[in-house]
Amino acid sequence: MRTALKIIAAVILLAIVGIQFVRPERTNPPVNGEATLQARASVPGEVNSILERSCNDCHSNATTWPWYSNVAPMSWSVIEHVNHGREELNFSEWGTYSEQRRQRKLEEICEEVTERHMPHPQYLWIHWDAELSDSDVKAICDWTKAASGADLPETASAIE
Template identity: 50%
Template sequence: MIFGRLAWIAGVACIAAAVAVQLVPVERTNPPSLGTLAAPPEIEATLKRACYDCHSSATRWPWYSHVAPVSWLVVRDVNLGRKEVNFSAWGRYYPVTRRRKLEWIGRALRDGKMPPWNYRLMHPDARLTAADQAALEQWVEAALATPSTERSK
C-alpha cells in the first residue's frame, strides 16, 4: 500500500518536473547573414541541405528543438557549429581564416565526421552520397588551391 502511494507521488513529481523544465528559456536565433559563401550552385545546394542547419544563420529549428531537455542539446550543437564554421559569415572571414575553415571542412569530410551521425539520424536528407562527398571535397581542394586576397564578396 505504501509502495503504491510512493510510486504515485514519484510519478506525479516526474511529470511536474518534465512540465517545469519546459519553462526554462532557450535562445534559438537566426542572426542576419554577414556575407555569404560564393560557391557553385550544386555545392551551395548540398551545403544548404547537409550543413546549414548548424553552420549558418539559416537554421531550420525542428519541433524537438522546442522540447527540453533536447532543446538544450540542439541549441548547444548549433552554437558550436556556428563557432567552428559559419557559412553566413563567410564573406567576413579573413583569407587566412577561410583557409583554416576550408581545411577543417576537408578533414571533417574525409574523416566522415560531417554531418554527424546523430544529425543524419533525424535528417535523412542531410546524408551525403558518394557523389556529394566527392564534389564537396573537390570544391574544398579547388578553393584551397586558389589564392584569395578579397575580404568579402
C-alpha cells in the same frame, strides 16, 4: 505501494514540465548578403545544395529549427550544437574571415566530411536526407581544393 508510485509519477511529470521553463535562446541572426560564402566564393550548384541540405542548419544563420528544439531537454542540446557549429564555421559570415582562416576552414571541411564526422551523427538520426554519399564527399573535396587556390584573388579582402 500505489501511493508511492503515484507520487513518483507526479514528481517525474513535474520535473518534465519544470525544465520546459529553462529556454536558451534560439537565434537566426540577420544575414548580410555580401558576406555569405556564396557571395564571396564560387560554389558549384551541386556543392551548394549539399551544403544547404546537410550543413546549413548548424553552419549558417539560416537555421531551420526542428520542432524538438522547442522541447527540453532536447532543445538544450540542439541549441548548443547550432551555436557551437556557427562559432566554428559560419557560411553566412564567410566574408568576415581572414584569408588564412578561410584556407584553414576549406581544408577542414574536406577533412571532416571525408572522416564522416560531419554532418553530426546525432543530426542524421532525424535528418536522414542529410547523409552524404561518396559522390557528395568527392564533390565537396573537389570544390574545397579548387577554391583554396582559385578563389584567392576574389576573396582576398575580409569585410567587417
